[in-house]
Every structure is written in structure tokens, then in C-alpha cells.
Amino acid sequence: MKLFKKLALTTAAVALCSTAYATDQATLMKGKTVEWTIPFSEKGGSAKWANFFAPLLGEATGATVVVKFMPGAGSTKGANWFQKQTNGDGTVMFGSSGSTQFPYLLSDPRVKYEYKDWNPVMATGTGGVAYLPPALAAKFDGSANGLKGENFIYGSQGATRLDLVPLLAWKMLGLKVEPVFGIKGRGDGRLMFERGEANIDYQTSSSYLKGVQPLVDAGKAVPMMTWGSLDASGAVVRDPTFPDVATFKEVCEKTDGCETKGEAWDAWKAFFTAGFPVQKIAFLPQGTPQEVIDSYVAAFTAVKARDNFAKISGKRLGKYPMFVGADAQAALERAVSVPDSAKTFVLNWLKEDYGVEIKK
């Protein structure tokens, strides 16, 4: 065991030197260790999101913010765990994503958590862009009428996840899209597109800029439409990151048989709202005292006000707003209020088209 001790001591020395690193900003959390639990594995977008904010938050609060991963059961495991947390001292934080919101909205039997119990302190949004190979894009003229006879293949992670939004949009446009389920991440979907196995795909804004824009520049992909963005009144408008690309709403209006009112549209919009404009939310557990919540809100406000925030967050957050405090609360309410009619519509559609049933 001598070896173990020796190695352990070395590690200890290293770690001790590093913990000395802290800022002098005096706040409530100074010197404490905050565990920020993400209900996904190290690989996903939520991990990147939390790993980006953790050091910034650490600097603003003087706490050491550690990101922990608790993947499982499509993120419901971690969320169920968080529901049981009542530790109100601010050392426990949680990050949820669209994939945590959807099972909640669809009344998945695994969901034992209640969003309305939690205290949101910060939220961020994103957008999404669908794109096509050049040959098919040539048949797309702002309406999807020319694409209706095509057979599309789409690499999908699963119909009940964020992929619900693109799948429903394509269905409303009358496209025959066959999803190949079971891929491990949206990056794999893009690779399938690049290899010519899939001929339609979508990426969230930051992944699109990073992975698809080079393909567009090389003439290997053409953007089709964005999901858009919501204005103050809740109407779908052009995505600020992609002002030149039409929204799904515009395409739908021009396409025969696609309606921007009625139950299909309402369902699509409800789930789009839950999945994209308020995609990731940082929570403190139920029963957290107001002063702790306030200190977090102050810290995130400080993060947002950093001189270089626009620069360092540009690639991650794009031009989408970061909501803090009361804005985050309002954002959460938009994200988790889906009318029953929309829910019923989606559940029926999932069952009919994909044989996917949310078991009761």
C-alpha cells in the first residue's frame, strides 16, 4: 500500500495548491463547494453548458463549483434525485435540459419530479436549423411542395426527445421522413448526413455553426429552415443568429396542406417552446431560502455583466438571451406549460407513426 500512499500524497499536494485559487469577491457561498448535478453523461451538450458556466460561477461566488454527472433513464433519474433534495444551503444545484422537460410534459411514468417545486436561477435558450443536401435543396423553393415525393432518412436519438420538434415539423410539411432511431448524439446524425446515409438533418444553433456551416461553405449542405425564435408577445419570428434563413412557420405557410393554426401547429409550437428558447435551466432545490437564491441571482447577473461575456459565450450561447432571476422564472413557466390538447395530439401521433407509447 506504500505506493498508493505516495501517489495519494502527490495528488493531495497538487490539489491543495489548486484550491488556493479563489477570488476575493465576498458572497454567501464563498469558500464552499457547490455540486452542480447534470442528469446526463459527460458527452452531451448539457455537460458542455455546465462546464462552461461552472468556473464563471465559481469566480463570481468564490465557491468551488464542481460539475457532477448522474446519467440514466433519459435524464429522469437525475431529476428524480434532485426532487428529493431539500438541502437549502446552496451547495446543491441542478441543470435540466429539453430532454428533461419533454418526459415531464408527456407524463412519462418515470417522472417523479415537479418543476414547479424548484427554484430556477438561470436559463439559456438555443435555436435549431434543418438542412438538406444540395441536390434536394434544389427542389426546395421556400415551400416544401417539391420535396413531397422524396424518401428522407434522418438519424434520430428517439422520437420522445428533442427530435420530436423536427420530426413533427417535417410531418406537417408532408415530407416522408423515416427516422433511423438509436444514434448516440446529434453529432452522429451529422456524420450520417456527411456520409450520405441520411439526407435530412437538424442541429442546434451552436452545433450548426461549428459543424454544418463549413459543409455549407463547401457546397455540401444547404440550410432549409430554422425553428425560429419567440418575440416578446410569444410569436415565432426569424432566429437572430440566422436572420437570412426562413423559419418553419414561413415554410409551412407556403406549403400546401400545412397550417399555422389548429392542433398540430399548437402542439408543435408548445413543444418547440419547451425545447428550444428555454432549453437549459439551472435550479436550486425546493425549500432554498430567499437569501441563497438572491446570492445566486447576483452571481449569475455578475457573470452576464462580465466585459468579455459576449466574447466567451458567443460560440456557446449564440445571440440568444440568458435569463437570470425573475426572467428565468418566467422562462421556466413558458417552458413547462403545454396545453393538454397539445400533449394528447403528440401522444397520439407518436403512437400512430412510430409505435411509441408512453406507458402509464
Place this chain on the structure above:
Amino acid sequence: MEIFATALPALAEAFTLILQPSALLYLLLGVVMGLAIGVFPGLGGIAGLSLVLPFVFGMDTVNGLALMIGMVAVVPTSDTFASVLMGIPGSTASQATVLDGFPLAKKGEAARALSAAFASSLFGGLLGAAFLTFFILVARPVVLAFALPEMLMITILGLSMIAILAGRLPIKGIAAAGLGLMVGTIGEGDAYGALRMSSYDFPYLTDGLKLVIVGLGIFAIPEIIALLRNDSAISGTARLGAGWLDGVKDWWANIWLSVRCSIIGVIVGVIPGLGGSVVDWIAYGHAVQTTKDKSGFGSGEIRGVIGPESSNNAKEGGGLVPTLIFGIPGSGSMAIFMGAVALLGSGDIEMGPQMLSGSYLDITYAIVWFLALANVLGTILCIGLSGTIAQLTTIRFTLLAPFLFMLISFAAFQSNQSLGDLVALFGIGLLGIFMKRFDWSRPAFLIGFVLSNPVEGFSSQAWQVSGSKFRQGWDVGLSYIFSPIVLVLIAITVLSIFFALRQKQAIATEGAMESGSKRAPMIFLLVIMAYLLVAFFDANGISDRQMTDKIIPLLISSISFFACVYLLVTMIRSPEGSEIFADSENASQEDSPPHGLWSTLGWFGALLAGSAVLGFIVALAGFLLAFFRFRAGLEWSRVFILTACGLGLICFLALMLNRDFPPGVVQEYINLPWPVGPDKTWFR
């Protein structure tokens, strides 16, 4: 020549970045931390990176890269210690190393096995880096050429290694691999989330069993229990034979094997989606097939160590390709690495195609060569330490075993942070013990388990995509499925199986075996058959709309069931003492170990049961005290010292890596202070 014109200036630029003193210091720091973490089974690059992540924000780009790469690069080097010395697969990359490395340690040749492994690792790492330097510029089209049918074929090539590792009776190997594949399908299906052999009422299994648990259960527990029953040292001679220099000589004598396996490692590592899980088995299979006298494999053939170890460090280099130029991480640690790189310096480095452009190529090369340099540093440190650490194999094993139980329980618990992890570890461990006892190939089982998910995913996805291609036309469909790469891979697979079956002496994956009466082996077989039957009907109950979650479990359970039926019929017809009734418990009285199986396993069981009630730390304290006193028979003073060392080590690890301990029933009701309970407020 154009490649050289692009590469060389960037390469020169990269070396000026790498060779700054501060960068080298950070690299060394990363290497030392990586080695320290890699030594513990089940803790890998992810744990290490999480440790430094809070501190890399805004760090100088080159220094930060040096620190993180140093850490990630040497984990597959130092995990060899656990594989060779204890028979514990330290990580996925060193599973095949166990097969021959551990028998060498048992023969007292641990230092030789270790240094051969390290020399191979170093060489693999360097060759990988050299190869990558030029390959990375042309890698994009090569990587894109590997579509779903190609990946499926690589997976099948990996599965074909079962033919080499099936053990004495090929049909038993097929059944073992089939069982591994079936255990791999437990949980939600990837495509539709259909449940296989699991239920939401008992959520643990819905996510499937994790490789850490299956690897530790199937390899480590049977070995620990077996050694513990003998109450001797790991090294049968209780002293060290060949030294570290012999290992380096062994590697040099097999340099070409090392070259070939390194190249295998880079190539398989490059393909995104496969990761490193198959590469060591393919390398091992290659080592077996290119060795004339195959009799030593499975019982301490040095080529069985050199092959996989050459490939697994080379693989890390290959794995950089999808990460760097596609922005798709090949592993969990690469994912964290990618995220962390974006925090470095001014935050303008983003993995993706731009890493090959003029402005970032120097950084890309710096990453590649940091990896190589980290390998050099890590190897030198490891070879230097190997003689000393190999001494562990001469210690009375009864004094080591409790610490190993402690470490593997802790490691297993990290996979789901549920008490179910410990139960699963125990269950799989029991399966491993019986597979070892009745000579069912554990490597075949593990290959099946590892490849279960890729086989299922790639086959159903390739089927779906090819369906759409065939609708476009037969020629489109055929050229999609039978691309030149697929044809080559089919040829390699067929040849590999053909030669494996032709060779007369099989690889005795479980060592020499006694044979005995019919009863015990038949009961084990019947239990396996019952499981396969239940799994078949369970899968059959899945809706036809969710065919992709259904077809593979149905198919595999049928094939394995018929293999078992064949075995059963053969057993009924064979006389007692035939090799089909292999049973290591049947050794004559003088040879049988001093301690029984169940009483030994009971100790481990008691630790788990205690954890379920009292929480891990309390149970561990009791376990260590009782074990050292009553099983090892030490005097109380030493009992207390060893127990304190164990508890101190585990608390330190948990604290540093910010990990939790399994809570018990008591902790559910009473909020106890850390480490006994989850309440950390007192020291924050």
C-alpha cells in the same frame, strides 16, 4: 509533397510550443496525476479531468493542453498495473492484457510482464503520433468512408475473435459469447426504449449493466476469490523471477508484432462510434494468429501482453482524429477534454474541421505530440516503478484482498451511484466464478457483452438505411452494403475464423482444468438455458412495431439456446471425466485450497449487505477490522493500522475526486456527517 509543405512548418511551430519549460512542467504534473488515478481500477481519464476542470478556465492554452493531455494519455499506461498484478481490468483498454499478463504475475514474472507492457505502450504511443502527424491531414475522407455497414463489419470482426478465445470446446465459447451479448441487451432498447429483462418498477436495470461492473465482476472477483482461498501470494513462488530488463528485451524481440498492433490501434481508434472497446481484443487475436506455438496463450505468453498494450496507447492517438477534426468525442474523457479546451486561453479554440486549417494546425500538432511526450514520460516513470510495485505480488494475498474489495466496490459504485451497482457486481462476480469453475470462456463472454450494443445498433441502422438505398435502385443498395472496405473486412473475418477453427490446440482461457462428475456442470448449463429461455420470451413480448429493439435479443437467445441444447445432449452422451465436464472444484483433496468458496465469498457478501444497511464506510470499517483479525489472524495493533490506512485512502480518494459513498438504510433516515453519511456541511 503538398502534405509535407503544410505539415512541416506547423510541426516546427508545434514543437516550439511543446518544448517551453512551463508546458513541460504542466505535462509532467498531468502525467503524475494521471498515473496516480489510473492505478485505481475503474477510475480513468474522466475522474482526472473532472479534478482539474475547475482550474483550467482562462489558463494559458498550451499549459492547459499539456496538463489535460498528460493526464488522459497515461491512464491506459498505468491501468496496466491492475491488469497484470491483480488480474483486474483497469479500464476497457486493458482487458485483453489480463489474459496473459496476470498468469505471468502468478509465475513471479510480474516485472517482466509490466515492462514489456510499458515498452509496448510507449512504442504504440509514439508510432501512433508519428502516423497521425501525416494521416490527420487526409483523415477526413477516410473517416467518412466508414459508414454503418463498415462499422458493423468491424464489430463482427471483433466478435469473430470469439473463435480464437472460445476455449477448449468451441460450442461452449459460442454459448458464453451469446450469454454476454444477451446480458448486454438488458435494459431499454436504443431505438424505441422497449424494455428487455427489466422493468420500471425496478429502475436499476433499465439503463443496462455498465462495462466497469461487468469487467470487474467477470474477471476481478473470480481471481480475487480464488487467490484468497489459497491464502498465498499472487506470485506462486512468492518471489520475483525475471526483472524489468527482460520485459524490454521481450518487446524488442517482438517489435514487428508491436508495429502491427500499433497500426491496428490507430486505425480502429480513428473510427468514431467504436471507441476502444474492441481494439485490444482484435490486437490479441492478431497476436495469437501470428504466433507459431500457441500453447502458451492464456497461461502467460508475453506476446499476449505486447499485442494489446501496443494497440491501446496507439488507439488514444487515433481517437484524437474524430475528436479534433469532426468535433465528435470518441470517449467520455475526450468529451470533457473538448469542453475544457474551449475554456482555455481566450476560448477561441473549438474542435472541428478548422483544427486542420493553417491557423490552428500548430495547436493540433501540439496536441498530438504532447500525447506522445506524455507517453514517454509516463512509461519511464512506470518502468522505473514496476520493479517496486511488482513486489505487491509477493505479499500474502490475504492482506491485499480487503483493499481490493474496497476499491472495486468503490469503482463499481461510481457507474450508477446506486446500491444496485454493488448487487450487480456481486451477481456478475458469481457468474464469473462459475464460468471460471466450469471452463466457460470469460473473454468470449466479455467480447459478447462489449459488442452487444454496437451489433444491435449498427445492424438495425444499416438495415434501415440500406432499405432506403435499395428503393433508389439495386445498384445503389448493393454498392452501399458491399463497399470495398466491407469486402476486405469480410475477407479478414472469414480468414480469421477459418484459421482459428483449423488450429488444433485451443487457447485455454481458463488455464489447465480438471474434469469431474456430471452433476455440477449440468446444473450450471441448465441455469444458463433457463435464463436464455426467459430472455427469449421476454423479448418476444415486445411489440412488433418496435422490431429493432426485439430482433437481436430474439436471434441471439435462440442461437445460444441451441448451442446449449447441443452441449446438453453431448453431456448426456459423454462419460464422466470427459473434458466437457471441466470443473476446477474437482481437484484431488491435497490440491484443494484451504478455504471454501462460499465462506470466502461470504466476506464480500457481508461487506455488501453491511453497506446496504449501515452505508459503505461503516460497513467497510467493520469488514476491514473483522477480516484482518479473523481471516488473516493479525494481532490487533496491525489490524487497526491497516484498517485506518484503508479508510484513509478511500476517504481521500472520494474527497479529491468529489465522489460519494454508497448510503445504506440508516443514512436514508438519519442525516449523518460525511464520510459516514452524506452531510458535508461540517467541513465546508
